[in-house]
Amino acid sequence: MSQITSPPRKARQAPVPAAGPDDGARARRVSRLKRRLTPYGFLTPTGILLVILMVTPIIMVITYSLLDGVITNKNPAFIGFENYAEVLTDPVFFKAVRNTLVFTLTSVVVHFGIGLGFALMLNSPLLGDRIKGLFRVIYILPWLFTVAIVAVLWRLLLSPNGVINYLLGATGLTEGQTEWLANPSTALAAVTFINIWSGYPFFMISLLAGLQGIPRELYEAARVDGAGAWAQFRHVTLPQLRPIIISMALLDFIWTTQQFALIWMTTGGGPIDATEVLSTFTYKLAFTRYDFSVASASAVLVLLMSMVLAFFYVRHQKSRD
Template identity: 65%
Template sequence: MTSLTVEKPPSAETEAPTRGKNSWARRLTPFGYLSPTVVLIVVLMVVPIIMVISYSFRDNVIVQDNSVFAGFANYATVLKDPDFLAALKNTFIFITVSMVAHLLLGLGFAMMLNSPLLSGVTKAIFRVVYVLPWLFTIAVIAVIWRLLLDPSGVINYLLTTLNIVSDGVNWLGDPGSALWVVTFVNIWSGYPFFMISLLAGLQGIPGELYEAASVDGANPWQKFWNVTIPQLRPVIISMAVLDLIWTSQQFALIWMMTGGGPLNSTEMLSTFTYKLAFSEYEFSTASASAVIVLLLTMVLAFFYVRQQRER
């Protein structure tokens, strides 16, 4: 006779710990994947920010062993410094003009590349030409434009040949023109990002909206103002706030082209803070300046996050 063995089903007491372990493992798995990124963020971002904030409330940090608590004295010193006020003014002009120009140029070129009047080959050629400034690094852009803007450079040669100017102009050495020249270079190097983003937004607008506007008798300007702009508004706002944040932190271009000169005419908050720390070795005051810049940037970041949530 063949004996049949009946397996006893596992009891509830055996299954409960197993289910509990699996449940905890499933809950902890995402944190395990995120842990390397969290560690990097804490080590490279959170810890340095906390250290800089603590330095800003103390005096004689880094250069001396015995630092003393100074309260808000470093912040008062920075806010009363005429160079800081000049840097704040220059930064405001720099980021505002750059953002507006990026928006206008980006939107204009994006609409041209999205126009049905141009053939596919023509659009491809223009896309390559317009994106070229975005392919260069900031260091390369700074070196190229310093050579072009040199008193004996190509730009002055062309201007003197066309009898627009009589002698070579020292564009970066003149306090009256240096800030505007640096702003122009920043606009030239940054507009392709706006152009690509707005072009993607334009291509995502349904054609039925323009057809409905044509049926209602709308002219091209009315279509642009009542169809294109409302559809692009989320992209425009997001890009504008991001551009303000990025441009306010621009350092390499300013430092490599003018170093903040001449006569502080191109001094920005970033270069001002850098000079305090590594030229004058005033690390406490530099930390206070860095915290002020961080707070100003956080205000812009707040509006960006708020706009994204509303979107």
């Protein structure tokens, strides 16, 4: 006789407790916190790199500037601001400041003039597209060369037996073989000219982009009002380009004050400190005199000057936005 088996009973499931209002509020808080922390999670790697590569070296340099005999002594002594006093009483430092200002102001002003002139020409409807393309390639070439190539190229051109002296002598403008980079009276002007030649494309490209973004309706309205070419340039072009001009001028000023490679590879700060600037002055303190404490003090002073310029740049950008 077969045994009849009853179907197995289903196990009773424990009732799921209903989610209360506290659990929903907690989930919403966790979700909001995740959304707020997500951007910081993406920025964390960059922040770590900035701390390692920027904040830490700055703190070390500031610390070195307050000590005596850094690197050379095992136990450097704390001397406060004596290194700063030594830098500020050094006559070469003030000569470097003067040369830096002359070099920077001249470069920025001429960069703007040449860049604006070439940008206006390349934006003119009088030139064909092929001619504009050819001129753009020619005018942007100086910006494509590295600093090393620019320095070597112009050292050859400005040498006593170089092309520049040959052309000037052939036209009767100079006599003999001029030492452009070795003469104290011409070295700073020669280095400034080289920096102008290699840096004007930065202004040219930026201003050309600004010119192409000016609405044509403004010029048409100005012509309807009877404005000529100069009036259009003065009352339409310059006001529209003013934000770009100020931004580019501040950036160029900051970069030019920190120019080192070009001067070091052409004149080395000489002859007789004729082209000594703040960057070469600080470099020589550290790696010629091996006085890293005084060099750190000079570097901190340069950093403070750069921070002032950066403050004005950031302030302008905020007001522009």
